[in-house]
Amino acid sequence: MPKTVCIVGAGPSGLVAAKSFLHDSPEGTFDVTIFDAQTRIGGLWPSTKDDGVGLVHPHMIANQSKHTVQFSDLAWEDSDPEFPRAWQVGRYLDRFLHRYCKGAKLRLGRRIAKAEPLADSSAAGWQVESVTHDGDLEEHTFDYLLIASGFFGKPVIPTALASARTQVPVIHSSQYRDLASLVGSTNRNGGKMMVVGGQMSGVEVAGTIASHLSSAMHSPGPSPIPNPDKYSVHHLTQRPVWVFPLYTSPKPTSSAPPFIPSDLSSYNLANRPHPLTNTQGHVTVDAARNLHAIYQTVLGTDQSIFAPAVRVTSKDTDEPPYLAVSDNYMEFVRSGLISVSHGKLESLSGHDATISPRSEPQISDIAAVVLATGFEAASSISFLPRSIRETLSLQSSDLNNTVALAFHGTHHPDVPNLGFVGFYRSPYWGVMEMQARFIAALWNAGGPSSPSLPPAMASALAEDTSIQRTIALRSDPRASQFPMGDYPWLMKEFATALGLERSPPLGAMPMLPPAGKGMDILTPARYPPEAPNEIQQAEITKSLKQTEDAAWNGLTAGKFIARAVFRSFLGEWKLERDLVSKLPSHPSGHFSGIAKFLLREGTKDGRESEFNNDDDSDRGLEYLYIEEGDFKASTGFTFRATRRYVWRYNEPKDRLSVWFAKTDDQTKADYLFHNVEFKVPDQKQEDGWQATAGHLCIDDFYDVNYLFHFEGVSLLEWRLSYTVKGPKKDYTIDGVYSR
Known part of the structure; x- marks a missing residue:
């Protein structure tokens, strides 16, 4: 007979737990039912652009890249952005559900109201009550109870x-x-x-x-x-x-x-x-x-x-x-x-x-x-009996909001048929997957005190001090921002207990200071399932290749520099510009003023053909560029001058572009001025990031050159130079922008 498992929560933790019970254990070992109070899967993560019921804005950008926000054996699509939006994370989870969780019973719109041990100890199983928003109550019996409803209870x-x-x-x-x-x-x-x-x-x-x-x-x-x-x-x-x-x-x-x-x-x-x-x-x-x-x-x-x-x-x-x-x-x-x-x-x-x-x-x-x-996390376990909640020692005075759980947040030895996945701060997806694997292996072996535990797991449990460490950190004034443990160490701890090996990179990786070694980037795909099937292996390989391509392209091919420059533009710059003309019809002189890059949501103007009238595609961000100042001609005449452009960054193409503003409405883009083409610098003659562009305006050709100087992650100053030649124009412009 399969062992029945009740999973509370259909977010990332609940789904990866269901997958581990169904795929990382011998077939037929577990019978899984997933409950969630919401009528959709995803937990925090919405799956549509207009989902307003969750705790995360659908258009919020994840603060970790897709290389970290993933599970080991399901890669993101190549077309997905490096940093997905929340609704795209929800879409990824929907793919994960259909790929790996079809064998689970999914009970959406049913909140767990009560969970009681069937006897004096939960080792005998659980009596679980679920209720709908309309008050429809059902009772269920399970051998195991796994809480994956999350740290973000309320x-x-x-x-x-x-x-x-x-x-x-x-x-x-x-x-x-x-x-x-x-x-x-x-x-x-x-x-x-x-x-x-x-x-x-x-x-x-x-x-x-x-x-x-x-x-x-x-x-x-x-x-x-x-x-x-x-x-x-x-x-x-x-x-x-x-x-x-x-x-x-x-x-x-x-x-x-x-x-x-x-x-x-x-x-x-x-x-x-x-x-x-x-x-x-x-x-x-x-x-x-x-x-x-x-x-x-x-x-x-x-x-x-x-x-x-x-x-x-x-x-x-x-x-x-x-x-x-x-x-x-x-x-x-x-x-x-x-x-x-x-x-x-x-x-x-x-x-x-x-x-x-x-x-x-x-x-x-x-x-x-x-x-x-x-x-607060208390509401996520409020359906448990008081005696068990006291055993778990979740205290309202604990600023870290932690539950006292063994082996890195997975279980408590006094309640052997109760498990946790994702119930901790800083929910790196790789750790969630490792927790799920650990619980599945633990229960498959008979629990934390079973003599059938594999030696590596038994040794890990014997040496574990997670509960004591958690309680001590509650009153520690020097506790870190994420007290449970850092990501690489946690992944290593779980891998050791589970007997998993970290796979090597697919190929050679870029050499970087200070170690002077090839990059060794930790992602969930580096810890694949023990015996992946052909489909899983294809996903693992795809994921590893995406990560390694991102590293190589960023470090050797100039990818993402357009994004870094675009981000750094925001705000005001002091602008000093010299104009040197070889023709008397265009006087030479000097411009001194302020340039403003004013951030706004991307508009369709000038690129209507890319979007349908009813298309709500993400157009990213753009700047309305306004410069204002005084131009002093070499003849001594001074006048007020202003210019406007629209600067855009196209993420799928990793391209920075400049657009003319319309003359009748200078808040709108008119047509393309030029695309900025970055050149990978010669490492022996490095002098900032250079870029070029060209634009033919009727008979006049604009030869454009950029030079960007960074300090750390931000632009320190940058130069923009034009050489303009045509039948009636022959001049150069050299402008320096500084904060």
């Missing part, structure tokens, strides 16, 4: 704010969708949109709101809210946080640094000492300083170039570092659209917020509040 609303009398909307960051739903009904004409919370979600939502505001201000057509230019974002954090863009460079000190997805560098095992040790959990002062130094080297700055409030000072470097990911947050801070202050929100009253400590005691003129205050 948004946390601070007690002081839950009953606050305020005249402004207060929402959790997971509820934010657009400007209109945030402030559209308040009849306000401006003010601060205050974001509270300084970790991952705080930085991400502050950057998202700023992007939406910028787009509302600078896009053609009506704004989604009145007077968007009178709003700003105020981000309240308790400490400085390092903010990484999606793409970073493994050679950040180069003047022409290559770029690859940031996690490919982070998970390059060639730069880690071996054997792998845990770099998370308790962080010593020396370890903290080392990590801060690495982050500063990658970014090329202590962040003071953006604003004093985001600088990571020498005082901060003794403490465990905090990291967030956002492409545009820091440049919006530099531009002033996001202001940052440090402190804790004590109370809200009317349009004012009281802050402690009282270096900035009050923030006034608040239009809305977005709470990036995290989630």
Whole structure:
């Protein structure tokens, strides 16, 4: 008779658990039923562009690349972006369901209301009650219960704010969708949109709101809210946080640094000492300083170039570092659209917020509040009996929101028929898959105390201190941002217990400093199933090839540099430009002014043929470029001058382009000026990234040259030069842009 398994949750954790029970165990060992309160699979991840019921905005971009956000034996499509949007992650999960979970019974729209052991111990099985939204109650009996409903059980609303009398909307960051739903009904004409919370979600939502505001201000057509230019974002954090863009460079000190997805560098095992040790959990002062130094080297700055409030000072470097990911947050801070202050929100009253400590005691003129205050996990196990919840030791006072579980968050030895997958902070997909494999193997062998355990698993359990470490870290002032453990170490720990080997790269990999070794990028596909079938092996190989191609193309072929340049443009630049004409009809002179790159959502203008009238395809982002200043001719005459263009980045083609603005509506693109073609620099004569372009305007040819100088991940300065020749034109323009 198969052993029956109840899986609570049809998100990534629940689906990969079902797959492990069905495919990583001998056929017929387990009979699996998956329950989810939602009427769709995916958990946090929506599967359509207009899904508004989940905790993640459908258009949110994942902060890890597709090489990390995947399972070992299902590759992404080659056409999918390096960093997929949330709805694309949901679509990936739908493919995973149909590929690997057809043998499971799927009970959607049914919430688990109660789960009780059949006897004094859950070893005898579970009596489970599920209920629909309409109150239809069913009872079920299972041998095993696996909780995969996730760490993000319910948004946390601070007690002081839950009953606050305020005249402004207060929402959790997971509820934010657009400007209109945030402030559209308040009849306000401006003010601060205050974001509270300084970790991952705080930085991400502050950057998202700023992007939406910028787009509302600078896009053609009506704004989604009145007077968007009178709003700003105020981000309240308790400490400085390092903010990484999606793409970073493994050679950040180069003047022409290559770029690859940031996690490919982070998970390059060639730069880690071996054997792998845990770099998370308790962080010593020396370890903290080392990590801060690495982050500063990658970014090329202590962040003071953006604003004093985001600088990571020498005082901060003794403490465990905090990291967030956002492409545009820091440049919006530099531009002033996001202001940052440090402190804790004590109370809200009317349009004012009281802050402690009282270096900035009050923030006034608040239009809305977005709470990036995290989630509580207690509701995800609320259906368990109190005695079992006490055994699991989930405490509301625990800021890390952890459950005391053995072997890296998988089970508790006192409740052997209860398992967990994905119930921890920082849910790397590879670890979820390893947890699922571990639980399937553990239960297939008879449980944590079974004499039938394989030797490697028995040894791993005998030496495991996960429960003690979890409890100790709850009160540890030096606990890391992700206390459970770092990704490579966790993957190694599970692989050792399961007797799995990490597969080698498909071929030779690029050599990188400081180790001077070929890259050894950890992805889930590096730990394939023990005996993959032909279809699985094809997916594994495809996944590995995608990762290795991304590394090679970024490091040797200039891929992603257009993206890095485009991201770095945001904001204002000082522009000094010389014009030297060989014809008296066009005077020489010097232009001095300001150039602004104003971020907005991509428009169809000038490229209508790419989109149908009813096409809602993702058009990415673009800039409205405006330069204004004074041109002083060599004759001594000075006049005010301005130009407008639209700059675009095409992600599928990895191409940067410049478009003329329409003369009758200068917020709209008219037609293509030129595509920017980057040249891979000669490593022996490296002097920044060079690019060229050409444009024939009637009889006049524009020969265009660019030179981009980076410091870390951001542009330090760049040059744009034209040589224009034609029947009536013969001049050169040389402009230098600096912050």
